[in-house]
Amino acid sequence: MHEKEIEEKIQKLPENLRREVLDYLDFLLGKYQGRENSRGKFKFDWEGGLSEIREEFTSIELQHKALEWR
Template sequence: MKTLEEMIRELPPELRQEVEDFVEFLLQKRAKRSLEPLRLDWKGALQDLRAHFTAVELQHKAQEWWGD
């Protein structure tokens, strides 16, 4: 299996530029996330479901709804 660097070297220059642009985008996105404060506006949003589900059941449901 080829390394990422080897695959990039095989690309024509215009596609290498696209890869570079995408990597820059991902790095900026990651940096922005790390600077954002933790949001707690969801706190208590599932309170109505407390009588119907345990915390563990809700956790499993959340994984079904939103993935990992």
């Protein structure tokens, strides 16, 4: 990858900016670390969640209601 290029650029930075780079790397790792584990097939665990109101509302009515709630 670009490890050598990154290392060369970091070596040129003053010490206080190197600490900022480390902080930013920690931020990026924390932000994207959980996303890799959650990738995969979509789960339909919500399926049937509104089945008890099936006779009361149509799908269009529920869509309109969802727009109101936003």
